Amino acid sequence: MKRKIYGVSSKFGFGAWEHVVYAFDDNEKAQKWLRTEEYDFRERELMTKTQAIKLAGRKAVEEALRLGVN
Numbered sequence: 001m002k003r004k005i006y007g008v009s010s011k012f013g014f015g016a017w018e019h020v021v022y023a024f025d026d027n028e029k030a031q032k033w034l035r036t037e038e039y040d041f042r043e044r045e046l047m048t049k050t051q052a053i054k055l056a057g058r059k060a061v062e063e064a065l066r067l068g069v070n
Helices: 027-035 051-054 058-065
Strands: 007-015 015-025 043-046
Touching: 007 027, 007 051, 015 027, 015 051, 015 058, 027 043, 043 058, 051 058
Parallel strands: none
Antiparallel strands: 007 015, 007 043
């Protein structure tokens, strides 16, 4: 089974960070997502599941998996 790549989009607003997690099956799609500009000063990072859980929380990672892999 191939490992998923997790992308976390983070934005600081109103005194707190907001994180959105995405799950990818292949590196090409993950890299394309990473290079896509959102024009709202978000930071994007690619990471492992463990790193995504540490940054965004288990609930956000599970939600990304529930919504499906990009």
